[in-house]
Amino acid sequence: MREMTFVEAAREALAEEMARNPAIFVVGEGIGARGGSFNTTLGLYDLYGPERLRDTPISERGFTALCTGAAAAGGRPVVDFMFIDFLADGFGDLFNQTSKLQWMSGGRLKMPILLRGCIGVAKSNGAHHSGNYYPFFMHIPGFRVAIPASPRDAKGLMKTALRSNDPVLFLEHKDVLMLRGPVPEEEYLIPFGEASVAREGKDVTVVAIAAMVPKTLKASEELAKEGVSVEVIDPRTVAPLDIDTILASVHKTGRLLIVDEDFAPCGVGAEIAAQVMARGFDDLDAPVQRLNGAFAPAATSAVFDNMVPQVPDITKAVRDLLAE
Amino acid sequence: MREMTFVEAAREALAEEMARNPAIFVVGEGIGARGGSFNTTLGLYDLYGPERLRDTPISERGFTALCTGAAAAGGRPVVDFMFIDFLADGFGDLFNQTSKLQWMSGGRLKMPILLRGCIGVAKSNGAHHSGNYYPFFMHIPGFRVAIPASPRDAKGLMKTALRSNDPVLFLEHKDVLMLRGPVPEEEYLIPFGEASVAREGKDVTVVAIAAMVPKTLKASEELAKEGVSVEVIDPRTVAPLDIDTILASVHKTGRLLIVDEDFAPCGVGAEIAAQVMARGFDDLDAPVQRLNGAFAPAATSAVFDNMVPQVPDITKAVRDLLAE
Amino acid sequence: MAKAKLGVVIEKPAAGLSKEQLLDLYRQMLIIRRTEEQLIRAYQAGKIHGACHTYVGEEAVATGVCAHLRPDDVVFSTHRGHGHALAKGVTPREVIAELFGKATGVSGGIGGSMHLFKPEIGMMGSSGIVGPSITMAAGAAYTFKLLKTNRISVAFFGDGAVSNGSFHEGINLATVWGLPVLFVCENNMYATEVPFNQATKNPDVASRAKAYGLPGVAVDGNDVLAIYQAAGEAIQRARGGEGPTLLECRTYRTRAHSEGMRDTGYRTAEEIAEWKARDPIARFRDVLLGGLASEGDVIRIDEEIKIMVEEATAFADSSPWPDKAILTQHVYSDSGG
Amino acid sequence: MAKAKLGVVIEKPAAGLSKEQLLDLYRQMLIIRRTEEQLIRAYQAGKIHGACHTYVGEEAVATGVCAHLRPDDVVFSTHRGHGHALAKGVTPREVIAELFGKATGVSGGIGGSMHLFKPEIGMMGSSGIVGPSITMAAGAAYTFKLLKTNRISVAFFGDGAVSNGSFHEGINLATVWGLPVLFVCENNMYATEVPFNQATKNPDVASRAKAYGLPGVAVDGNDVLAIYQAAGEAIQRARGGEGPTLLECRTYRTRAHSEGMRDTGYRTAEEIAEWKARDPIARFRDVLLGGLASEGDVIRIDEEIKIMVEEATAFADSSPWPDKAILTQHVYSDSGG
Ligand SMILES: Cc1ncc(C[n+]2csc(CCOP(=O)(O)OP(=O)(O)O)c2C)c(N)n1
Ligand SMILES: Cc1ncc(C[n+]2csc(CCOP(=O)(O)OP(=O)(O)O)c2C)c(N)n1
Ligand SMILES: [Mg+2]
């Protein structure tokens, strides 16, 4: 199968859907002729021009709400925030309008809006360019949240997002953007709410989010050498969350670790732990454990690169869990 | 002991601290001569005038960030949002500046800012006036979050908040505002991070948040008649969260229910469940359960008043948990 | 009318409207007034679920603007939205039933006064949050332009929204992108109880247009013909691809901010009386009776609407409550997991 | 300088400054320039942790403004903040060490280029988020007014921030509340690669002041004396209780938005060359040598700064890495739980 990077795969999905649907347009800073700070729209401006690839002023709140109105009126906007941190100025309208318009209108309005941006504590990005924020969008009713970790998933989930009538947050971790992997030539969509078993195993289940997926796979290889068989699950979307796949795995392994670079409190891991306990209590041979990033803003000096979990942290957490 | 309402108690704390500290000022819509939509500042304008009781335009983002700068420069602002929903337009600056300035400055800046507002799905408030949002502030490093449920706690926590150098979110559930209860005459402060055991019991532990505390106490009385002894814990602050008091109770009862009208996913209950499992797994005779409000925006018609847990829902959830 | 001296003030048009059109304006204003009078009584009787912000005194604005709109044009409204909804074609039945919390309400009873939705006829909803009507209306206009329709979009908002970031960002984006949208500021001089001149040193809203480079027009907000004319010109520009206009309508709410709230301390009895004397409906009735229509024409309409609103109230009273199951429906559109 | 034709343009002041003061302005601009040249080389050598947005070409702005500030006056800065920090009194050592990620950096190595903090001398921090420098500076001014100090506050921000809600809300609040703050817009005509006239139909920032009712002044941003004079007048107003001023400095960054980014496609080589010819430091050097100072004076400063920056680089190179434990310190101030 052909190989491409995560960014290329997501962009191919966008290009295909823009060709298919004239109501799709993209707004963001530098997503026009420049093609996006992360090359998310490279080449599309030449095909579709300034109305469908719209460079914006630094008005994140304004263009987020504007795109909400555009979606309500039959357009299909893609808001490209570049760094997801910049979406924070639009939270008010996202939580009060974007997420609620379908419900408030009794389903008469649809809300086909895609919000995308890069997440994560990548190398030296610092306190204002390293946000994650996905638990907020799990907490508030009305959003779908996709966090792909491979080129194949990026394309398939982006296609689904661009055909969904719900507001979708599409999060791209900076550390996986340049990851290469196989992407089918033929058209495919990946439905929301289906986790992928990234590696099968029998001793312990690890749920990993975003850039933690490749790291956990690496850790699993090391652990395999020690005779430990790790099952790695990538939820791919956290809203909806495919808890059944996780429960089935825990039924087999009896042990669960969630690896997520985002802050622990009220995060994805807390929600998974609570649900697995409620529905799979008897399957658990040990308490569900969480491995998260440090509870602090992101620091720039490279000595802090390990403020989010690294491969040795994951192997250690798995060993500790097995020892319980 | 004298009795007063929740609002009166919180206001007395504010009045005392304003008398004590000339750097305290309040901003908000209608908090001047009018005394606040919820009477949070009634009478203070006459004492302190427009500079310390500052009526604002509808610029929530602006005055939240302005007060952040004011706090950094040595003032002690109180931002009174009226309905907490209106704070959402200020999330960006709250998460990127207010919460991070102390850290970014290596502790050289202090951030003595109090953010207050009314929360909750009260009768027919509807989709835009019923927010809760506290899990966001538990998730992001840098905030303290107080959610008192009694007049005594309102006063004691407000006093602590007004002497803290950290940003504090002080949330007042609309359903407890008019609750009357004893409030000591003499000065007292209630430290953050100390849960209160609102009722002692031995069969089951219920952690309740905000307006769920009085409801859970009522449910516990009913259950007592059936011979069920419920221990009710009010965390009072959810950041910091006093998990030790909860663990001690679970050690005794073996069973835990969290009652929270806020949405379940990635909420307070998820975090408590995950922590209790991690640290008190062997004490648990049954999985921790959560009882939350419906996963939908708030509807106005009174037929939906029960979209958040009511006393019968709580008694039922306790009975179900005991039957596990 | 001290305020109207500021900025550009459009002179009242001589006429140009047919008798039928003139009577329609009168009818529309009266529908709003009578419906709200009914709501006020119901509020006092404890029949309203949630808040109730009336538009009494401001009816000329929605009426004069919406008279130009096609059903496929859209309106984004505020917490004070009854008038916008009714002028856009929502019926008194649907509004009253909504505030009564009934299943037959325009939003199925889940919305109440501040959340009136009927997108089928372009009523895109009112909002309990001040501000986003501006930006969202600009967004609908984006879609209309992109898809090469000649539909237009209207944002209503109060003077209170003018100091909000959504005013600044929304109007700037719409202007620089040349979007077919009309921004209608209902400047009633107060946001709740805060006077506009305490919210800004420049309470002349129309003059703000210069900051963004779009046309700004101030008009007597209690004169339905003046509004009709100014809105018509702006809408023609928008439909013609010439971009947005900022239209400031200087008006006044003669009741408290919200039913059940006190209405003292922040404004004088004289000020209220002065504005009541300029009631847009009474004034327009006088204009009509000054030779444009007969007393009979007008009385017929008065009677028609009296009956319409009585019937609507009975309808609302006898309507069923919402099915509780709808609460969690429509949170999502797709089934997806 | 086409842009300077718009709005009020202040004429360059004759003088009024002592030779010492004039040389201080020169020295300050040169410290910024030489420090950043050092940072550029270091960036290319892979020694910078994180981004690096230079101020090359814009040095006159921070220099002319900050020359008026006392150590207890405060500055709120942007992602392009090296110049603001240095002009407010942060040393080249502290800036270079910070970008090298060292413990001796002005923010202890946790901040990098976009997060420079030294509140002890009024450098209240730079921000990676565009906008809040405006509102936060207004807030510091609120405290200064409330506590009856005569301290003042300065917000620096780019043309990109002008279309942001924080500009609108912050300037309006400061104006209506009469706060002692100076709003300095560094209009370099681009936000990253988006030209300002694509962000708004009114790229004349100073003219926006009318919308809020505060004084608005546009000035040649490459002329340190013009800035010095305009800022001085505004700061005098602020200290005297007369409220804020909006000062637009029309200038240009002659390097790419950020080190390591390409700098083509969105602007012409001619435009860059034209602005390089108006380099604020070279221009001011000429002014000085036109009778205000001797070549020896100027060369002495050149030498002094060359050594200062070399020494600073050596200091940064030899400084220790931050202790990893500091990462989670200072998230909270109180111990509380
Ligand atoms: C963002 C936000 N802040 C505060 C409120 C509370 N609030 C409701 S109406 C209102 C005043 C609105 O004034 P204006 O925009 O002038 O409209 P009017 O009520 O005068 O028609 C306020 C402050 C709100 N709904 N939304
Ligand atoms: C809220 C926000 N949106 C987007 C960005 C990304 N960004 C960083 S600098 C910049 C351009 C800023 O332009 P301007 O304000 O004119 O300052 P300049 O870089 O020209 O000095 C942008 C868009 C950001 N930092 N913050
Ligand atoms: Mg008003």
Ligand SMILES: [Mg+2]
């Ligand atoms: Mg710029």
